[in-house]
Every structure is written in C-alpha cells, then in structure tokens.
Amino acid sequence: MPEGHTIHRLARDLAADLLDRPVVASVRQARFADGARRLDGRVLTGTDAHGKHLFLQFDSGDVLYVHLGLIGAFRRHLLPAPEPSPNLRLRLEGDATAWDLTGPMVCELRDPDVVDHVAASLGPDPLRRGADPQRFVDAVRRSRKPIGALLLDQSVIAGIGNVYRAELLHLAGIDPNRPGTSVTEDEARTLWRLAGEQLRLGLKRNRIVTVPLDGRRLTSIRREDSWHVYKQERCRSCGDQVALRPVGNRTSYACATCQPA
DNA sequence: CGATTATGATTAA
DNA sequence: TAATCCTAATCGC
Numbered sequence: 565m566p567e568g569h570t571i572h573r574l575a576r577d578l579a580a581d582l583l584d585r586p587v588v589a590s591v592r593q594a595r596f597a598d599g600a601r602r603l604d605g606r607v608l609t610g611t612d613a614h615g616k617h618l619f620l621q622f623d624s625g626d627v628l629y630v631h632l633g634l635i636g637a638f639r640r641h642l643l644p645a646p647e648p649s650p651n652l653r654l655r656l657e658g659d660a661t662a663w664d665l666t667g668p669m670v671c672e673l674r675d676p677d678v679v680d681h682v683a684a685s686l687g688p689d690p691l692r693r694g695a696d697p698q699r700f701v702d703a704v705r706r707s708r709k710p711i712g713a714l715l716l717d718q719s720v721i722a723g724i725g726n727v728y729r730a731e732l733l734h735l736a737g738i739d740p741n742r743p744g745t746s747v748t749e750d751e752a753r754t755l756w757r758l759a760g761e762q763l764r765l766g767l768k769r770n771r772i773v774t775v776p777l778d779g780r781r782l783t784s785i786r787r788e789d790s791w792h793v794y795k796q797e798r799c800r801s802c803g804d805q806v807a808l809r810p811v812g813n814r815t816s817y818a819c820a821t822c823q824p825a
Numbered sequence: 826c827g828a829t830t831a832t833g834a835t836t837a838a
Numbered sequence: 839t840a841a842t843c844c845t846a847a848t849c850g851c
Contacts, residue, residue, distance in 0.1 A: 567832050616833075634833040635845045651845060667845040669833065718834090725832045772832070794832090813839095814833085 566632040568615050568723020569766030572691045574638050575613040578620065581640070581661045582608045588657035596653050599673050602626060603656070614683045614692070615722025626673045629682070633669025689722035690760035691767065701752040704744040711747055712740025713812025715755070723763060730794040730817040731774040732758050734801070739823045740816045775800060793817040 589603035603622060610621040618638075620628040632638070645662035648655055654665040665671060687703060688695035703720045704711065714720045715729040724732070733740050735758050738751060747755075766772050769782055773790040792800040799806055799819035806817050 570832080632833080633844065634831060635843095636833090637845080649845080653844095667843095669835090669844070716833090727832050729832095 566616060566636060567725035567728055567766070567772065568689065568691055569763050569772070571616050571618050572613040572767050573770050574618055575611040577640065578663060579611045581663070582656055582658040584608070585658060590655045592648055592650055592652040596671055599671070600654055602673060603628065612679060615686050615689050615718055617682050619679050621676065625676065627676050627678055629670060629672050629674045629678050630665065630668050631670035633667070636668035637666055639664045686718055686722040687720045690756065691723060691763050697753065697756045700756050701749060704747050704752045705749065707744035709744055710741045710811050711738060711744055712816050714744050716812045716814060721759065724759060726814045727772050727791065727794045728759065728762060731791055732762060734793045734819060734822055735774065737823055739825045740811045740818050741825070793819050
C-alpha cells in the first residue's frame, strides 16, 4: 500500500517505536543477512522520508535505504512477535514492538549521502516542509506528456502513485490525457494543493480515503468505497461510467463527465 | 490450490 | 513495448 503517505507514516512510526535504543535485527532470507548482522545492536538515530523513499539512520553511520515498490510492506507487531514470513527481509525489534520488512524493491545499507542523492533526483514532495510548488507547476506546464503520466513521474512530484493520481485528477476535474502544456497555472497549483491535502490526510489516517466522510467513522468505510474513480465502475460523484485506460504505463481511471477532455 | 492482482520502478529489446 | 523483480491477499475451481 505504498504511496508517499505510507512512507512518511513509516518514518514517523518507526522512530516512535525504535529511536535511541539498540535494535535487534534479524532476517530469514539470506540475501540481507550481512546487512542485518551489521544493524544488530545498533541504535536508530533518525528516520526520513522523501517521496516513496525511506531512510533509517543508525549510530554506526550506516543509512538503511528502503523502497517498498509495489508489494513491499513494513508491518508492526507487538512483542512477542509472531513467527515471521519465510520471505522476511529484515526484522527490527525494539522494546515493545517488532517491524517486519517484506518484499521491498530496495533494502540496502548505504553511506549517509544517499539521502541527498535520492532527494536530488526527485521533484518536490508535498509532505516535506519547504517543498517548492513552482518546480512542480513549471515541470508540468513545460511537458507535452499527459498530466496523468506527469503525476506518476517522481522527478515531477514525489510521492504520488496510482490511487492518488486518479483521485487528484478527479478532484481537480482534469482529464488524465491532457498534455502538461495545456494545464493552466491555476490548475497546476490546484493539483499541488490537493496533493498536499490528500497526502496529509492519508498520512494522518494511514490510509487513502478521498471521499468525504460526512460524519461517518473511517472504520465504517469499506476499502472499495474509499475513492471516487479509482477501481470504481461508476463515478462516486456523478454516477457515470468510469473509463479505464493505460496512461503512463499504469491503468488510469477517470470520469468523462467530471473530467472533460 | 493455482491463478490473478496490486497503492512501483528499472532494464532490456 | 515487454520483461523483470518482489510478496500476500483474494478469487474461482
């Protein structure tokens, strides 16, 4: 479930559980055995998130660089933690909790400069203080690529994935296929604002829910009812058929009525 | 129990 | 454009 909100939430939650005390690091897969050995008994000194990239800093000077990719997960367990999955890449165990990492696209011990290197490759991240919206606006309006592809391009805006792409464009009333050059300054600014609002909500809730709650409890909303157009047959705003088609290598969901061409 | 799918991204052809 | 990597939940039989 990793879009930018998930990664920022992990940075926060991992720090809350594991900071400033030695961790117990273990693995089941052989591929990260050396890494776990190096982390075992070290102290987590800080965490950081840039877009979908997660960084854990240790007192050894090592930075654990994690990217969850499509199927990666970092799951929290109360101690005593259950038997881990055979696919466990890394378990970080603190005083009261264990965090199990499975299926990450990237899990590496790196020098601290990896943070700046990765950050330099990314567009502005709406969840980071000091992010420059104009960088996003200009990158969009300079490109002929469809806005639906630009929102997934991490060098244009960091942290947006396929759910937020569909939902932000729907909230903004913008057709995913419109070229960036046709997006007005106002529209681009609106997309940035909505991205910040929705990512912050997602961070707070640890879940993507873009539909209005209207007084309902979050827990009463089923997953499949959480969005306006993403994975919907009909638009949750107007009831019209949702059009599916690939934009920028991923399935794009849009309502032709709410998001006219 | 096998097939399918997924909120990601890079590399090869 | 296609193939590839990585895991787990879900669905149909």
